[in-house]
Amino acid sequence: MAGRKTLAMTDRQFAVLRILWEHGPMTVRELMAHLPRKDRQPYTTVLGLLQTMEKARLVTHREEGATYRYEPAVSQREATGTLLHDFLARFFRGSAEALVLGLVDARALSPAELRAIEARLKGHESTNHKSDRTRLGTQA
Numbered sequence: 001m002a003g004r005k006t007l008a009m010t011d012r013q014f015a016v017l018r019i020l021w022e023h024g025p026m027t028v029r030e031l032m033a034h035l036p037r038k039d040r041q042p043y044t045t046v047l048g049l050l051q052t053m054e055k056a057r058l059v060t061h062r063e064e065g066a067t068y069r070y071e072p073a074v075s076q077r078e079a080t081g082t083l084l085h086d087f088l089a090r091f092f093r094g095s096a097e098a099l100v101l102g103l104v105d106a107r108a109l110s111p112a113e114l115r116a117i118e119a120r121l122k123g124h125e126s127t128n129h130k131s132d133r134t135r136l137g138t139q140a
Contacts (some may be wrong), residue, residue: 009083013053015039017072017079020059025071027064 016081019034020026028047050070053059061068103109
């Protein structure tokens with residue numbers, strides 16, 4: 001897809017974004033307190049991670065006196081959508097069907113999860129049909 005923004009990020013960067021999405025803007029020290037014990041790093045390491053993420057346009061900061069408060073520069077929906085699209089393109093030749101069938105074959109999706117997916121798709125279908133009718137000036 002031409003002009004589409006590509007996001008590349010490490011697991012640690014995604015973990016930081018998840019914390020910021022959940023809790024809002026934070027200083028380095030506040031972020032450090034939310035990292036799981038096994039992922040705790042020295043202040044300078046976390047600061048370096050945030051600076052790298054800022055260069056990659058994943059986060060931005062605003063100054064508060066002598067400290068910086070970091071916040072996500074991408075929404076959770078945008079980041080996960082872009083990562084999923086890239087994953088599909090790289091590993092499934094763009095086929096969401098192949099991904100879902102692979103999950104079914106690997107027994108990674110339960111029947112209840114499949115029913116939930118089907119219900120969600122039906123909801124999207126009915127929403128699309130309603131917007132099509134509205135756009136065309138017709139009624140059901």
